[in-house]
Amino acid sequence: MSFISIRLSTVRPGLIVPFNVYLKVADNYVHYLHKNDDFDQVRLDGLRSRGLKKFHINEEEELNYQAFLAQLLDNVHLASNEVKTSIALDVTENSTQEMIKNPATEKSYSMVKSSSEIVQKILADNDVILREIVSHGRNQNSSLSDRMQSHLINTASIAIKFAETLKSDISTNSLGIAAFYHDVSFTGYSAEEQKLFFKDINEMDAASLTIYKTHPEKSVQMLQDKSFAEKDVLDLIMAHEEKISGQGFPNKRTKLSPAQEVLSLCAFYDREVTCLGRDPKHLYNNLMIDQVGNYNLELLKQFKNFLKSYL
Ligand SMILES: [Fe+2]
Ligand SMILES: [Fe+2]
Secondary structure, eight states, X not given: OOEEEEEGGGOOTTOBOSSOEEEEETTEEEEEEOTTOBOOHHHHHHHHHTTOOEEEEEGGGHHHHHHXXXXXHHTGGXXXXXXXXXXXXXXXXXXXXXXXXXTTOHHHHHHHHHHHHHHHHHXXXXXXXXXXXXXXXXXXXXXXXXXXXXXXXXXHHHHHHHHHHHTSSOOHHHHXXXXXXXXXXXXXXXXXXXXXXXXXXXXXXXXXXXXXXXXXXXXXXXXXTOTTSOHHHHHHHHTTTOOTTTTSSSSOOSOOOHHHHHHHHHHHHHIIIIITOOOHHHHHHHHHHHTBTTBXXXXXXXXXXXXXXXX
């Protein structure tokens, strides 16, 4: 049996939950609350006093979880930033976990799509939640798979918020999905090759670089024969390592659509911080020097302002 985890902080007293609730005790899942019961104040206080941060639901009740999320989101404008952050982390962690386990299924794709929409809704007109989401997943001691998961969540959240601030006609739906999927081919490489995702490109030998440069195309290949995968999403994934200087890969393109350039810039920035452990302040200070030519100057200026305001 597989479980979806939900942060206890998303639940308020009196909220009826449309699924069975389990608690994880040692390595076992213990049934705690029946479907359509509510978390009353005494129960919530009891769980919190035990230091419990998450509860679990059986994956088979996934549709009920979606209904529960819709209910939370209907009232999301009333929720505190802490609750909104918890919802965003729950949905992005659950969907990227599923995507990493089963990259090419329609179920993963629709979970990612709905997380992308939820993140858009939660980040809209909010100045602080992006920082909370991004800082959450930057633990350099986690496993490579967990760090990759954080990189995908962070890149998507940054790209969605940055695109919103640009007030352009970029489709944040496609951009968000592509950002969640951009390095999904990570899962298809050997353990040794996976380490390349956490290595500076300038420190790779020629053979490693050749392998690493196959990853955008491999990500696209995982999805391209699937009827549910949209073409503009695939085009964005394919171009996420391209730079307008022609120094990117795999096709050394010099022309990118606005959405492709935004994804490339956000994926580059978050790889530096989340995957390579670079100091965000140093990156901020050197962005206009190091990345000139790789991205349009105006976009770099806008990204710098964005970093200052939201990260
Ligand atoms: Fe990449
Ligand atoms: Fe990446």
